[in-house]
Amino acid sequence: MSSPITINALIKQTGRLLAIPRVVGEVLKLLDDPKSRQSAIAELLAQDPALVAIVLRLANSPAFASSRTVDSMEQATMLLGRDHLRRLVIAGAVTQASDRLPAQNLLPLEVFWHHSAYCAVIARLLADAEAPALSGTVFLGGLLHDLGQLVLFSQEPEAAHHAFLRSLSEPQALTPQAAERAELGFDHAELGGMLAEHWGLPDSLCACLRFHHDPLRAPATFRVPVILVHLANTGAHLAELDSRDWDDAPPIDPAIWSEVRIRPEGFLELLDKAQYQVLAVEALRNPSLN
Numbered sequence: 615m616s617s618p619i620t621i622n623a624l625i626k627q628t629g630r631l632l633a634i635p636r637v638v639g640e641v642l643k644l645l646d647d648p649k650s651r652q653s654a655i656a657e658l659l660a661q662d663p664a665l666v667a668i669v670l671r672l673a674n675s676p677a678f679a680s681s682r683t684v685d686s687m688e689q690a691t692m693l694l695g696r697d698h699l700r701r702l703v704i705a706g707a708v709t710q711a712s713d714r715l716p717a718q719n720l721l722p723l724e725v726f727w728h729h730s731a732y733c734a735v736i737a738r739l740l741a742d743a744e745a746p747a748l749s750g751t752v753f754l755g756g757l758l759h760d761l762g763q764l765v766l767f768s769q770e771p772e773a774a775h776h777a778f779l780r781s782l783s784e785p786q787a788l789t790p791q792a793a794e795r796a797e798l799g800f801d802h803a804e805l806g807g808m809l810a811e812h813w814g815l816p817d818s819l820c821a822c823l824r825f826h827h828d829p830l831r832a833p834a835t836f837r838v839p840v841i842l843v844h845l846a847n848t849g850a851h852l853a854e855l856d857s858r859d860w861d862d863a864p865p866i867d868p869a870i871w872s873e874v875r876i877r878p879e880g881f882l883e884l885l886d887k888a889q890y891q892v893l894a895v896e897a898l899r900n901p902s903l904n
Contacts, residue, residue: 619770621800621808628765629812632711637662639814641703645696656687659703668706669699701754704815708758720775721767730757731895732853735888737846740881741839744874748839755822755843756850757895762806762823766794773797791827803827830869841873845881853885853892 737756781793807824821836851863
């Protein structure tokens with residue numbers, strides 16, 4: 615029997631497979647340089663037309679759409695600002711990279727992105743009510759929160775499936791994350807957070823991925839966005855089942871509610887609104903859904 619893979623080895627292996635295009639790193643440097651010209655950013659991004667297409671679809675999505683249609687990268691920079699454009703480029707690059715993962719049946723991309731789209735939309739709706747300035751951050755955090763799970767099922771399918779079955783057989787004793795840790799020595803949230811760090815993504819985004827199942831352990835600086843993604847994950851499970859029964863989704867620690875102004879009743883009301891928006895977000899990857 616082969617030795618279980620370490621998280622560092624998996625990060626290294628996945629980092630090569632899901633390498634972020636060179637142009638993305640260069641664009642992010644330009645976005646961080648206040649003296650750089652919008653035209654230079656647009657020209658650099660034009661080297662990756664597939665990325666531009668994803669970024670523009672994101673720019674016109676429910677999370678970022680302005681009062682005008684965004685139809686060029688220069689316009690995206692001007693209308694949305696550099697912070698939003700940075701998030702769009704990151705989301706586009708990771709979305710594009712995920713398509714290079716080996717095909718597998720345990721967590722098909724369509725299922726993964728359906729849940730992720732719900733989580734992104736609900737996180738953004740929660741931010742609108744709780745902290746509007748965090749809307750872009752938590753939308754992206756919701757979209758990518760389970761990236762580590764997708765990597766696990768793609769790269770270590772046998773161990774990931776065994777952990778999944780183990781959590782189903784011992785639901786009172788083991789959460790899915792605890793089952794992953796028992797099987798592999800780490801869980802998908804830790805893997806996703808470390809992968810985000812490996813790519814040099816913003817600290818707030820790394821925290822959303824790393825702590826989305828355990829938000830009260832998140833650094834105080836990032837606790838609110840992590841909590842919003844955590845809540846959105848539970849909401850996504852409920853919305854996908856068209857359920858409003860808390861028992862149908864991952865539990866929320868009662869202490870979480872004391873950290874935010876949102877109340878459980880208001881949270882459930884947001885789910886109806888999310889169901890109207892999720893198709894537009896799913897179309898980010900598949901324009902034929904429009």
